[in-house]
Structure formats: C-alpha cells, structure tokens
Amino acid sequence: MNIALILETALVMLVAFLVGAILGYVIRCLFFKPQPAAKPREAAKPVAPAPVAAPPAKPEPEPIAASEPEPEPAVPEEPTEAAKVESAEPSADAGGKPFGLSEPRGGKKDDLKRIKGVGPKIEGTLNELGIYHFDQVAGWSDENVDWINGFLSFKGRVQRENWIEQAKALASGEDTEFSKRVDKGAVPSSKK
Numbered sequence: 001m002n003i004a005l006i007l008e009t010a011l012v013m014l015v016a017f018l019v020g021a022i023l024g025y026v027i028r029c030l031f032f033k034p035q036p037a038a039k040p041r042e043a044a045k046p047v048a049p050a051p052v053a054a055p056p057a058k059p060e061p062e063p064i065a066a067s068e069p070e071p072e073p074a075v076p077e078e079p080t081e082a083a084k085v086e087s088a089e090p091s092a093d094a095g096g097k098p099f100g101l102s103e104p105r106g107g108k109k110d111d112l113k114r115i116k117g118v119g120p121k122i123e124g125t126l127n128e129l130g131i132y133h134f135d136q137v138a139g140w141s142d143e144n145v146d147w148i149n150g151f152l153s154f155k156g157r158v159q160r161e162n163w164i165e166q167a168k169a170l171a172s173g174e175d176t177e178f179s180k181r182v183d184k185g186a187v188p189s190s191k192k
Helices: 003-031 040-044 081-086 120-128 134-138 142-151 163-171 177-184
Strands: none
Touching: 134 163, 163 177
16 A cells, blocks of 8 residues: 555544545534523522422331320421511512512502602512512612612612612602602603
C-alpha cells in the first residue's frame, strides 16, 4: 500500500469533518435560536411542591414498668379568619407575593381606583390577588412591591406613582388630590 494515498485520504476525511462541523454550527445558530426566558408574570406563579411520603414509623418498645400516660403535646390552633384579617402586620409568601384576602372585609372593598395609577383593569387584577383595601397596599414591603411590579409587568411604576403613600393617606381617611378628582368624576378611567 502506498503511504501517500493513506495520508491523502485521511487528510480529505479530516477536512470534510471540519467543514461539516462548521456548517452544522452555522445552520444551528441561524435557524435554531434559543427560546427567550419566561416572562416575569409566568415565572412568578408559584408551583405547589409534590407531596413527600413520610418514612414508616418504628414501633415503640413496650415499657417495662407501668407508668402514667404521657400527655399528648398541644397542637397550636389554626388562627381564625377574623384573627388573620385583624392582623396589622403585612405578610407575604416566599418570593414577595403579598397575601390577599379571600373576600373583602365586611363584604365591601375600597375603591382602589382612587390611587393614581390604578385603573379598572389593574384594580380587577389586584382584587383577583385578594387585594381589596387601601391598608393592604399601604402595608406592602419592598419585596411585595417588587413582586407586584413584576406580576403586572411594571418597572418601578408602584414606586414612581407612590401607590403606598397614597394608600396610607386613603386608609387613614385622608384624601389626595387625585382621589378628590376621582370623587368628583373628573377622571374618566376611574368611573364605575
């Protein structure tokens, strides 16, 4: 066998492999672009963890001497809905989502459209999250604000429009310049 022929064949195969690899890379980059990351609204929705089965309990050995039965440990009672509502401390789940109420207190919700920047659509979305009252908005933490901005696809709007400061004033019974205009019917987006 001719060694030159073997080397020439190996060189042609190497060049063909390299050309194929380069073409494959270029085609992949042009036609198969990576998918963009999920939107903050989709990524923010919590997913319930899968239940984990507990390991089987080991049987306790029988006591040798008879003794007084041990009292069962006290299980703390779940707070009532009224106690949860009365809590003045704002709270949130992991990730900053503000906790909402299952329904408005006393069956009557505040008109969140009296906050500048909250129109009918945003008020409806906040209500779906269980946010019905000014004091709920007034009690948001920085993490809650970040979560709401992401969920509503706002970048800093809650801070820019001072929702929390407005909500604090409205919750305490004060009016803002904007809420006065809403009350007079001078704000078209806030009409019922």
